[in-house]
Amino acid sequence: SQQGEEDPQALSIQEGENATMNCSYKTSINNLQWYRQNSGRGLVHLILIRSNEREKHSGRLRVTLDTSKKSSSLLITASRAADTASYFCATDPYDYKLSFGAGTTVTVRA
Amino acid sequence: NAGVTQTPKFRVLKTGQSMTLLCAQDMNHEYMYWYRQDPGMGLRLIHYSVGEGTTAKGEVPDGYNVSRLKKQNFLLGLESAAPSQTSVYFCASSSEREGGDEQYFGPGTRLTVT
Numbered sequence: 001s002q003q004g005e006e007d008p009q010a011l012s013i014q015e016g017e018n019a020t021m022n023c024s025y026k027t028s029i030n031n032l033q034w035y036r037q038n039s040g041r042g043l044v045h046l047i048l049i050r051s052n053e054r055e056k057h058s059g060r061l062r063v064t065l066d067t068s069k070k071s072s073s074l075l076i077t078a079s080r081a082a083d084t085a086s087y088f089c090a091t092d093p094y095d096y097k098l099s100f101g102a103g104t105t106v107t108v109r110a
Numbered sequence: 111n112a113g114v115t116q117t118p119k120f121r122v123l124k125t126g127q128s129m130t131l132l133c134a135q136d137m138n139h140e141y142m143y144w145y146r147q148d149p150g151m152g153l154r155l156i157h158y159s160v161g162e163g164t165t166a167k168g169e170v171p172d173g174y175n176v177s178r179l180k181k182q183n184f185l186l187g188l189e190s191a192a193p194s195q196t197s198v199y200f201c202a203s204s205s206e207r208e209g210g211d212e213q214y215f216g217p218g219t220r221l222t223v224t
Contacts, residue, residue: 004152031210042114042200042215043153050210088152092210096141096160097168100152 004032004089004101012107019076021104023089024069030094032065032072037086037103046074046087079108111136116201116216123191123223131186131219133201140206142184143168143213144176146197153200159184160206191223 007022023032031050035043047063049056049072056063062075076083086105090098117132133142140161145153155168157176165176173195175187184203188195198220202213 033210033212035215040218042217043202043213045212045214048210048212090152096204096206096210097143097155097158098153098213100145100154102150102152 004091004099006087006089006101006104008104009102010105010107012109013079014109015079015081017079019079019083019106019108021074021087021106023072023074023101025072025089025091025099026070027091027093029067030092032063033090033092033098034061034063034072034074035088035090035100037088039085043088076106079106081108081110084108113137114201114203114214114216116199116219118219119217120220121222123188123221125192125223127191128187128189129191129221130188131199131201131221133184133186133203133216134182135184135201135203135214136182137203137205137214138181139203139214140181141204142178143202143204144174144184144186145200145202146170146195147200147218148197156186156199191221193223195221196223197221 033048034046060077086103088103090100143158144156159178162181201216204213
């Protein structure tokens with residue numbers, strides 16, 4: 001079963017705007033990871049945030065984790081056309097097996 | 111480094127035929143995984159391996175078998191293909207770092223069963 005659930009399912013923004021997507025999950029986790037998938041390609045790892053961390057940054061990406069609410073958010077700042085992709089959160093419930101959500105499809109309009 | 115590679119990239123099978131998908135990684139990772147991805151859904155874990163010679167069932171193992179005879183290779187077999195197995199298959203690998211680690215994905219195999 002898919003533990004992580006992303007919201008919204010789809011997002012359309014103008015180039016230069018910020019994009020925010022959320023992930024909710026059900027059980028305790030060791031870490032939460034975000035991945036990007038361009039159309040027809042494999043998944044690419046973006047950020048891993050551990051259960052004892054609250055916020056992490058990587059370039060234009062900012063991830064937050066609230067374990068009390070069992071939720072995470074991914075913020076992409078100053079979006080570019082190349083950010084058009086599907087974004088997935090994946091939870092690791094202490095057993096190295098990731099559980100993926102259905103993803104958020106982001107379209108960045110020029 | 112090639113990372114994670116998958117063979118073949120595309121395949122069309124008739125119902126009842128068998129095939130093997132090959133995954134290879136050159137990062138010396140202990141853990142390897144097979145997922146399937148269906149339209150509008152995330153990835154679902156089929157089988158996984160925590161080391162050479164070991165395999166375990168994931169979320170959707172029925173109709174598939176796997177083998178990990180060498181650390182760098184993870185094979186996924188379909189003994190008697192069914193239309194419900196039409197999907198995109200991804201292989202991934204990761205290290206056994208304490209606290210978890212990112213997974214590295216292959217480019218995928220698009221399988222159609224008619």
